[in-house]
Amino acid sequence: MADQPQKLRKRPEFLRVASRGRKVATPGLVLQVLRTEHEAPARVGFTVTKKVGNAVVRNRTRRRLRAALQHVARKTDLAAVDLVLIGRDSTRGRPFDRLIADLEHALRKGEAL
Structure with a gap:
């Protein structure tokens, strides 16, 4: 891996990826991918809506997504x-190896790899 992925922090950055990028839905997560023109390290953002659960559940879901991406x-x-x-309700209970497989599939389908 070239560099550690950096974070998307501001709402306009998330909205740009959502409007211009590709969207791939899997049972464990939804991935939005936007290719950039420069050879900079990847930038990553995590989103989990309130529909998924309370703050504890959303944070656990976000941590699982972060760990899967690191792997x-x-x-x-x-x-x-x-x-x-984007975390789904099923992200929390999905076996970790299947969550990783979902992410790898989404990255391939979204042409991020």
Whole structure:
């Protein structure tokens, strides 16, 4: 992997990925991918809506997504791409190996790899 992924922090960055990027839905998560023109490290944002649960549940879901991305990023080169991982209600209870498989599938289908 080239560099550690950086964070998307501001709402306009998330909205740009949502409006211009590709969206891939899997049973464990939704991934939005937007290729960038420069060879900068990947930038990543995580979103979990209140429909998923209270703050404790949403944070746990976000931590699982972050851990899955770290696992995948160790094996692959994520560069020149902005990613938004959206947690679903099923993200929390999905076995971790299947969550990783969902993320890898979404990255391939979204042409981030």
